[in-house]
Every structure is written in C-alpha cells, then in structure tokens.
Amino acid sequence: MPLIFDGHLDLAMNALGYERDQRLPVDDLRAFEVNAKDDGRETPTVTIDAMQKAGVACCVATVIARTKRVKPERNPIRRNLDYPTQDIAHGAAMGQLAYYESLQRQGVIDLINTAGELQEHWSRWQGGALDAPVGVIVTMEGADPIVEPEEVHHWYARGVRTLMLSHTADSPYAFGTPPWDSVGPPEQGPLTDKGRRLLDEMSELNMPLDLTHLCDQSFHEAVERFTGPIYASHSNCRALATKHRQLTDEQLKIIIERDGLIGTVLCNSMLRDGTPETLSHELVGLDALAEHIDHICQLAGDARHVAIGSDLDGGFGREWSPREIDTIADLHVLEDVLAKRGYSSDDVALVMSGNWLRYWLEHLPD
Numbered sequence: 001m002p003l004i005f006d007g008h009l010d011l012a013m014n015a016l017g018y019e020r021d022q023r024l025p026v027d028d029l030r031a032f033e034v035n036a037k038d039d040g041r042e043t044p045t046v047t048i049d050a051m052q053k054a055g056v057a058c059c060v061a062t063v064i065a066r067t068k069r070v071k072p073e074r075n076p077i078r079r080n081l082d083y084p085t086q087d088i089a090h091g092a093a094m095g096q097l098a099y100y101e102s103l104q105r106q107g108v109i110d111l112i113n114t115a116g117e118l119q120e121h122w123s124r125w126q127g128g129a130l131d132a133p134v135g136v137i138v139t140m141e142g143a144d145p146i147v148e149p150e151e152v153h154h155w156y157a158r159g160v161r162t163l164m165l166s167h168t169a170d171s172p173y174a175f176g177t178p179p180w181d182s183v184g185p186p187e188q189g190p191l192t193d194k195g196r197r198l199l200d201e202m203s204e205l206n207m208p209l210d211l212t213h214l215c216d217q218s219f220h221e222a223v224e225r226f227t228g229p230i231y232a233s234h235s236n237c238r239a240l241a242t243k244h245r246q247l248t249d250e251q252l253k254i255i256i257e258r259d260g261l262i263g264t265v266l267c268n269s270m271l272r273d274g275t276p277e278t279l280s281h282e283l284v285g286l287d288a289l290a291e292h293i294d295h296i297c298q299l300a301g302d303a304r305h306v307a308i309g310s311d312l313d314g315g316f317g318r319e320w321s322p323r324e325i326d327t328i329a330d331l332h333v334l335e336d337v338l339a340k341r342g343y344s345s346d347d348v349a350l351v352m353s354g355n356w357l358r359y360w361l362e363h364l365p366d
C-alpha cells in the first residue's frame with residue numbers, strides 16, 4: 001500500500017472540542033454521534049485508527065485555540081475554539097498538546113520532533129510494520145496561545161515545530177483571511193508589532209512559517225521579513241476558487257521559489273466557486289482537487305512543490321468533502337485520479353507523501 005503524508009489535520013480539536021475518540025474506527029464514532037448533530041457538526045471522516053489502517057503514516061496536526069476576534073460579525077464565534085484572553089487560549093492549546101502526549105504514551109501516535117525521528121518512523125512504515133503508530137508533527141494554527149513572542153521557545157521545547165500567525169480574521173499577531181463565504185472586499189491588515197517580533201524569534205529557531213490563513217497584506221509583509229523556511233499547509237489556488245482564503249499565483253510562486261510546499265485542501269468550498277447547493281458532497285469530485293494540484297505543478301514546472309493538506313474534519317465533514325471521500329482512507333483514490341491525468345507514478349508518490357517527507361527531513365532539527 002502506498003503511504004500518505006497529510007500536511008494538515010485537527011486531531012486534538014476534534015477530540016477535545018467534539019469528544020471524538022481518535023482511537024476508534026470511524027464507523028464507531030459515527031454511531032456515537034447519531035444523536036449529537038444539533039451543534040452544527042458534520043459526519044466525521046477521520047480517526048487515527050482509520051489513518052493507521054489506510055497507511056496515512058504521518059501528518060502535521062494542530063493545536064488550535066483562538067482569542068475572540070475584534071469583529072465577530074466578520075467571523076462568528078466558534079464553539080470550543082474561541083476564548084476571551086490569550087492566556088486562556090494558552091491553557092486550552094496546552095490541553096490539546098497534553099492529549100497528543102497521552103496518545104504517544106499509549107503507543108497510538110509517534111510524536112516527531114527531529115529529522116532523525118521522522119526518518120526512523122518512515123522507514124518503519126516502509127518496512128511494512130502494519131501496527132506502527134501514526135507519526136504526528138505538531139503545529140499551532142494561529143499563534144494566539146503564545147502570550148508573548150518570546151514564549152515560542154517554550155512551545156518549541158514542548159514539541160511545536162511550526163505555526164501559523166493567525167487563523168481566520170484578526171489575531172494578536174497578524175490579520176488572517178476572511179471566512180470562506182464572506183462577501184465584499186476582504187478586510188486587510190498588517191502584521192502587528194508582536195507578529196514581527198514572533199517572526200524574529202522563529203528565525204532564531206529556524207522554525208518553518210506556515211503562511212496559510214494570512215490575508216494578502218500580512219502574507220507579503222511576512223515573507224519579506226521572515227528569512228526562514230516557508231510553506232502553506234492547507235491552501236488552494238485563487239485562480240480556480242476565487243475567495244481570498246486561497247493563494248494568488250504570485251503568492252504560490254513566492255513559496256515555490258523559496259523551495260516551499262503547498263498542501264492542497266479537500267473542502268469543496270475551497271475547490272470551486274459556488275453555493276452550498278452546488279458544492280455538495282455529490283457534486284464535487286477529486287478531479288477538482290487534481291486541477292489545483294496541476295495548477296501548482298504548471299507554475300512550478302515540476303511536481304515537487306505540491307502535496308496534500310487535507311484538513312478533513314477541520315470544521316467540516318463528509319458533507320463538504322469530494323464525493324469519493326467517505327473517510328480519510330479514500331485519499332488513495334487521488335492516486336488514480338492523478339495517474340489518469342498523466343502523472344507518472346513517481347510524481348504521484350511525491351504529491352501523496354514524498355514532498356512533505358523531504359520538506360520535514362530538511363527543516364526539522366537534527
């Protein structure tokens with residue numbers, strides 16, 4: 001079975017926010033949730049159990065806890081995600097980190113802190129160890145839980161290896177993208193003074209900067225100031241899905257030129273323009289994802305700068321995922337979709353796992 005490396009999953013958010021036991025088969029989770037859908041949640045597609053059985057050997061997984069946004073009308077408060085202050089968000093994100101540490105002690109996941117650990121982990125999977133734990137590199141989605149920029153060293157020592165400055169809308173560090181369905185011209189904003197200081201601390205650590213969720217103004221300021229490794233964990237192409245949550249060709253080229261990577265997302269509203277009616281599970285297929293992958297390959301002139309950052313269960317479920325996706329195991333269908341488009345088996349393997357593997361072997365500490 002070919003291995004998969006997923007560049008973006010919210011495993012701890014689902015566990016702590018929706019009480020989703022990541023050790024269970026997806027079907028068991030669905031059975032528990034039959035009567036729990038009155039809080040807006042959708043049908044889950046991801047558990048670590050499903051990843052393990054399907055050869056999703058490694059992922060980058062989040063801790064995410066936001067401070068309430070200044071303009072909640074632009075970005076509605078999200079249950080179990082928004083907290084009144086940065087220190088309360090800090091506590092919530094530490095709780096998510098503690099969840100990963102507990103899974104590690106149980107042998108369910110392998111927390112990966114160094115390039116050596118990643119190499120060892122990947123070799124174990126390549127050797128066909130079917131009972132091997134799933135590898136997890138921890139990221140922070142939105143830096144709100146870092147109360148002061150210097151505190152990033154503390155999070156780094158605890159195993160957080162990369163971060164995004166902001167989630168949707170304004171954070172204490174930068175101005176994020178508008179929500180996917182916002183109308184009117186997107187609000188823009190610069191990095192804050194704390195954001196600039198945080199980038200300087202990250203440069204010191206050689207900690208990769210994830211540019212996903214930055215608005216255009218903050219994006220361009222960040223790539224000019226920050227000299228370390230850059231990438232986008234879960235972003236698609238604005239040329240194909242025009243809302244400002246996606247990256248322009250100019251932004252994609254900046255990432256490609258600095259030998260970064262773009263992880264493409266499996267949320268239908270980020271694959272095509274449309275309405276909830278035209279973007280349903282049945283109406284959008286993985287061919288739409290392949291178009292985004294192909295667009296990035298054409299800009300780059302190779303297949304070395306695009307990967308999967310599925311974001312499955314990242315605030316949406318099966319209902320907003322492409323029709324071939326029932327669970328995360330169905331990511332393998334993409335291998336055939338890309339092959340049919342003329343991608344060689346080597347290039348398919350780069351997209352499914354090889355590019356993230358190379359990126360993190362290069363940018364994790366020794």
Ligand SMILES: [Zn+2]
Pocket residue numbers: 141213234314
């Ligand atoms: Zn996100």
